[in-house]
């Protein structure tokens with residue numbers, strides 16, 4: 001069932017921190033350690049094997065949550081090189097540790113060193129080099145591999161991503177709400193060129209908003225721009241869902257969908273692609289409130305949203321999302337006819353983005369504390 005809690009123009013409820021704990025992950029801190037080099041063999045001038053490297057490989061349609069789930073210890077340690085022996089004068093090298101990371105991550109060590117980006121599928125990056133083997137010039141002692149914590153950050157396309165079926169008014173909203181076009185537009189990891197605007201506030205705060213076109217019914221199954229679109233929704237802090245109060249019809253051969261059906265279908269599309277998307281912060285905008293009978297329709301939708309259980313019981317299963325998406329707020333606007341409503345939307349967005357930032361801040365503080373504690377417990381105070 002979809003849980004939609006909101007008051008129109010009401011106060012933003014303090015966000016629960018649950019979504020940050022369990023939900024969508026846009027960064028992950030891991031520990032990497034290259035293997036140590038093997039020792040040399042002084043008697044025969046034998047050289048120890050090189051330690052294995054830790055190597056990240058970019059893969060499409062992978063999330064940081066997948067990475068976390070595949071190795072909950074978050075430790076990536078490559079094998080050491082073998083010592084030189086009288087049988088193996090050249091010690092065999094340690095095996096590299098290779099693992100997959102999402103396209104669009106950037107990797108930075110705690111010391112602030114940027115290890116690089118993974119922008120395209122199959123890109124590879126050495127995160128920690130293995131140590132060199134022992135030989136005559138280093139006293140036949142293999143050296144340790146590089147070792148440090150690394151933060152994986154999913155590069156953002158924008159703070160806010162506009163999500164909606166065609167014709168809902170996304171482009172009109174973006175145009176009406178944003179003041180400037182940033183010069184960035186260089187997102188090597190995207191194949192869709194997002195249209196981005198900057199929301200400028202009186203205190204010079206800037207928030208970026210992207211119109212990611214191409215979401216249609218069936219997108220999760222790669223209809224339309226499908227995955228290309230949906231994977232970019234991941235790279236925003238807030239989903240701004242836009243629905244036309246009059247509903248939507250893709251074409252004459254498609255059924256007409258009411259506004260509420262639209263909302264459900266949008267949620268369903270997100271869920272079918274990746275259910276973690278439902279734990280992203282979201283807000284709902286009902287657009288075209290200037291059109292005939294819009295207010296009556298809006299009131300009806302409002303009561304239906306309050307009584308979703310009843311509405312869902314006669315709702316076809318294939319259109320019914322299983323998960324819950326919590327909207328911070330539902331805002332009726334007219335992007336085209338009512339600049340005041342757009343201005344209000346802009347203010348509400350600012351508030352929400354600030355709330356999200358606060359939550360992240362608190363979360364990252366506890367995260368670090370917990371990690372330090374567990375690292376001390378696990379491996380003694382040496383590594384971090």
Ligand SMILES: Nc1nc2c(ncn2[C@@H]2O[C@H](COP(=O)(O)OP(=O)(O)O)[C@@H](O)[C@H]2O)c(=O)[nH]1
Nearest residue numbers: 166167168169170171172287288334335336337
């Ligand atoms: N009546 C009315 N029309 C609107 C409003 N916002 C957008 N439109 C119209 O709806 C159509 C689709 O808008 P657009 O921004 O291109 O939608 P997008 O496909 O979601 O980007 C255009 O003809 C807009 O002029 C609105 O608030 N009221």
Ligand SMILES: [Mg+2]
Nearest residue numbers: 170171211213
């Ligand atoms: Mg558009």
